[in-house]
Amino acid sequence: MAEFKHLVVAKFKEGVVLDEILSGMEKLVSDIESVISFQWGEDIESLDMLRQGYTHAFMMTFKSKDEFNAFLGHPKHLEFSETFSQVIEKIVVLDFPVVLSKSPSPPPPPPPA
């Protein structure tokens, strides 16, 4: 079964203290076991015409679509979403089964003893 990703691309309102939002998000994913990985980043390289004003990307990975659906309805997620919706100026969210078409090579085997 494919892993399932919840991708959030956001632009925050002016004056928002991002550290508080990030702490809340880190606590959320740490509390909820079905989130198997969480990565995020702040754009530093894209061209303005490609970035379209968005500044941050957040990516959560779940073992399956069912686990993602359970996350959506989790009280802690609902509570966080309420807060999050108040600090964003605009957002794009995509939720999709992951197609992995290139993955890092496994580390080379240890040399023979």
Place this chain on the structure above:
Amino acid sequence: MAEFKHLVVAKFKEGVVLDEILSGMEKLVSDIESVISFQWGEDIESLDMLRQGYTHAFMMTFKSKDEFNAFLGHPKHLEFSETFSQVIEKIVVLDFPVVLSKSPSPPPPPPPA
């Protein structure tokens, strides 16, 4: 040093044959060694008001910002970008050092022999 991600969120023009685009993209990342992983997906769950018309996400990972910058100028990337820009209706691109704040647990050690 942080891994670096190139995230592309796109909506394609009507009538575009996506398989051809995907084959081109898979060939690109397979040809260029500095792309250490490539994942993509087509949204199946997000709400219209959150999806904003975007349908696909593409995520390439590089070992470093320098490797990403080299990719940007690579002739094969420039050639592909030219084709890609003709099939998209709209796009958001974010390029960022990855902050990994939750990662899958490593597999348990093998039982003692």
